[in-house]
Amino acid sequence: MSRTLVWFRSDLRVRDNPALFHSAAKNEVVAVYCLCPDQWLEHNDSPNKLWFWMQNLNQLEQSLNKLGIPLVIIQPDRFENCAKQLLELAQNLKCDGISYNNEHGLNEEHRDLCVEQLFRKKNLECQRFTDQTLITPGQLLNGKGEYFKVFTPFRKALYRTIEPHQIQPLPVPEKQKSVLLPEVEKVDYKDLFSPAEAISQRWPAGEEEAGDRLKAFIELHAIDYKKLRDYPAIDATSTLSPYLVSGVISLRQCFYAALQANNGELDSGNDGLQCWMSELIWREFYKHILHGFPRLSKGQAFITETERLPWSQNNKTFNAWCNGETGFPLVDAAMKQLVNTGWMHNRLRMVTAMFLTKNLMIDWRLGEAFFMQHLIDGDLSANNGGWQWSASTGTDAAPYFRMFNPVSQSEKFDASGQFIRQWLPQLKEQGNKEIHAPWQYDIHDIDYPTPIIDHKLSREKVLSAFKALKQP
Numbered sequence: 001m002s003r004t005l006v007w008f009r010s011d012l013r014v015r016d017n018p019a020l021f022h023s024a025a026k027n028e029v030v031a032v033y034c035l036c037p038d039q040w041l042e043h044n045d046s047p048n049k050l051w052f053w054m055q056n057l058n059q060l061e062q063s064l065n066k067l068g069i070p071l072v073i074i075q076p077d078r079f080e081n082c083a084k085q086l087l088e089l090a091q092n093l094k095c096d097g098i099s100y101n102n103e104h105g106l107n108e109e110h111r112d113l114c115v116e117q118l119f120r121k122k123n124l125e126c127q128r129f130t131d132q133t134l135i136t137p138g139q140l141l142n143g144k145g146e147y148f149k150v151f152t153p154f155r156k157a158l159y160r161t162i163e164p165h166q167i168q169p170l171p172v173p174e175k176q177k178s179v180l181l182p183e184v185e186k187v188d189y190k191d192l193f194s195p196a197e198a199i200s201q202r203w204p205a206g207e208e209e210a211g212d213r214l215k216a217f218i219e220l221h222a223i224d225y226k227k228l229r230d231y232p233a234i235d236a237t238s239t240l241s242p243y244l245v246s247g248v249i250s251l252r253q254c255f256y257a258a259l260q261a262n263n264g265e266l267d268s269g270n271d272g273l274q275c276w277m278s279e280l281i282w283r284e285f286y287k288h289i290l291h292g293f294p295r296l297s298k299g300q301a302f303i304t305e306t307e308r309l310p311w312s313q314n315n316k317t318f319n320a321w322c323n324g325e326t327g328f329p330l331v332d333a334a335m336k337q338l339v340n341t342g343w344m345h346n347r348l349r350m351v352t353a354m355f356l357t358k359n360l361m362i363d364w365r366l367g368e369a370f371f372m373q374h375l376i377d378g379d380l381s382a383n384n385g386g387w388q389w390s391a392s393t394g395t396d397a398a399p400y401f402r403m404f405n406p407v408s409q410s411e412k413f414d415a416s417g418q419f420i421r422q423w424l425p426q427l428k429e430q431g432n433k434e435i436h437a438p439w440q441y442d443i444h445d446i447d448y449p450t451p452i453i454d455h456k457l458s459r460e461k462v463l464s465a466f467k468a469l470k471q472p
């Protein structure tokens, strides 16, 4: 019987895993994972995220062992050397080929191509699968044969293309006879990172946990998702993002569950379920964009002319933003949530990103990096997409004059101040009106900063900077 090396990356699961399932259906399987610290550095991956991934890798190892599949961990000295070391391993273990699920991003795509070419050169098989998206990036184009640059037409085209009944998660492969491998060095990866206790409790690892979260969300919250998803004090969203980013659960599994609950309908039926599926498509959209516009992986703006914006170099205001000390309670509470939990509510990601880029006029790349350094769900495509959207430098760009007012956002989405009180205990005693903008009231003796900018003035400044871009 032939033997295949299945290379796990951001697909840390045994259910609905195309590379694993299709390889195990034909051949005996050995699994491999590459620990690549220079890739983590390149992406600014947070210790929270790395800890989460190592716990999930450990869970994966246990699940694979139950299926009779050994997991080998290798540590290439450099990211570029993955191909060479995988080939050496495949040859040592007498594998006839390798298979893996595609990842997106310039470095990842280049690395994967190198692996494919090297294996083929040695007459070994290389099989690659689409996994992170419903449609392979590059295969959904507009009438001019170009990538969609705006979300809504992209979603509509995708809904016209996919058949709901074809979205079927794959089962766990059957147990194979245990494979006896030559002695390989054991790598202790599980305790490489240690997060704060609050983080480890909040984000248990494993496919079971991800499946339970999905089930609970669909049964209890999905119906009200459209109505409640913007209120940060309410648990109305799925909190599946870290599991989706690490591939502990797949986009197909999430989509399938939503479709089942919505009687197989994509754009009719329950509006909560439709809205949630549409959010999942944002994830898909940004993967296509990352693939189609390699400059994004190099840290460049999607709208090239915005490279001329005169970003502020003010470290003091940047640090105030990072530390949650801007004097705008909703912004500060959100930044505390990020640093303390490794996660931030979507509405607040937009509020804080717009505040940094529009009010403080600080380069979106600094905010993007700071988010990555803390997020447990840090993901190049979604994070870059979200930051560039907020800064009006990206796809689907919010027109540059659309700018959130942090006080009205607070009054609208945290009217009773419940979220702010949770993260800024010094404002606990403030009334529901005062809590959104304490400086506007005659309040003394609170240990809370006065605002670091004037919203109106900063708005005028950013608008004229964007207008100047239009001038020849």
Ligand code: FAD
Pocket: 229, 237, 238, 239, 240, 241, 242, 244, 245, 279, 280, 281, 282, 283, 284, 286, 344, 345, 346, 347, 349, 350, 353, 371, 375, 377, 378, 379, 380, 382, 383, 384, 385, 386, 387, 390
């Ligand atoms: P739900 O509301 O339950 O949505 C379900 C899933 O849909 C999410 O888990 C996510 O995979 C996907 N999704 C939802 N909204 C978006 C979106 N706007 N863009 C892309 N995918 C989306 N998401 C990340 O996964 N990683 C990031 O690094 C990331 N950085 C962001 C930075 C900024 C500035 C902004 C504005 C958004 C960012 N997002 C990111 C998108 C979004 O905020 C999170 O996916 C969402 O808050 C995760 O919570 P949830 O799982 O409860 O989402």
